[in-house]
Structure formats: structure tokens, C-alpha cells
Amino acid sequence: MSLDDVRAAIDRIDDQIVALLAQRQEQVRAAAAFKADDAAVRAPDRRAALMARVRERAEVEGADTDVVAATYAAMVDAFIALELGEHRARGNPA
Ligand SMILES: C=C(O[C@@H]1C=C(C(=O)O)C=C[C@H]1O)C(=O)O
Numbered sequence: 750m751s752l753d754d755v756r757a758a759i760d761r762i763d764d765q766i767v768a769l770l771a772q773r774q775e776q777v778r779a780a781a782a783f784k785a786d787d788a789a790v791r792a793p794d795r796r797a798a799l800m801a802r803v804r805e806r807a808e809v810e811g812a813d814t815d816v817v818a819a820t821y822a823a824m825v826d827a828f829i830a831l832e833l834g835e836h837r838a839r840g841n842p843a
Pocket of ligand 1: 776780781790791792793795796799824825828
């Protein structure tokens with residue numbers, strides 16, 4: 750297998766990840782519709798529970814737990830920023 754083959758395999762995996770991110774974004778938006786203010790949008794208890802859960806899943810799947818945790822922290826924080834922006838745009842209070 751060549752480097753080009755490996756990169757083509759990575760590209761195919763990335764296509765799946767981005768498609769899943771689009772699905773996840775829809776669900777994050779659905780969750781945001783239940784929320785009235787910034788604190789609810791940030792939901793730190795849910796974020797902490799989710800981070801603990803994905804660390805466990807990483808171990809089960811044989812993924813590096815630090816890579817998975819860093820990836821999820823960046824992703825969830827980006828979704829929180831998206832939600833906060835949409836809340837503001839709807840005129841919801843901070
Ligand atoms: C989507 C939610 O809101 C925020 C975004 C989360 C996410 O991207 O999974 C998790 C918790 C919250 O910080 C939620 O409360 O479920």
C-alpha cells in the first residue's frame with residue numbers, strides 16, 4: 750500500500766466524519782431549541798458527562814484517549830459557539 754493509498758483511505762474516512770458532523774449539528778440545533786439562556790446552551794454538566802463517555806468509548810475502540818478527548822473538546826466548544834450565536838440571533842437573553 751502506497752502513501753497515496755493511505756491518504757485516499759483517510760479522505761474516505763473524513764467524508765464519513767464530515768457527514769456525521771452534519772447529522773450531529775442538526776441534533777445540537779434541536780437541543781438548543783429547548784434552551785432559554787447561555788448557561789443552558791453551555792450545559793457544563795452534560796459536556797463533562799459526554800467527555801467522560803467518549804474517553805471510555807475511545808478505550809473500547811482502541812483509539813488514543815487524549816486525541817479523542819482533544820478532538821471532542823474542540824468540537825463541542827465549536828458547537829456551543831454555534832448555538833450561542835444562533836441564540837443571540839433569535840434575541841434570547843444571555
Ligand atoms: C447539545 C447540547 O449543548 C451543548 C453542546 C454539546 C454537544 O455538542 O454535544 C453538549 C453539551 C452542551 O455543552 C446539549 O445540551 O445536549
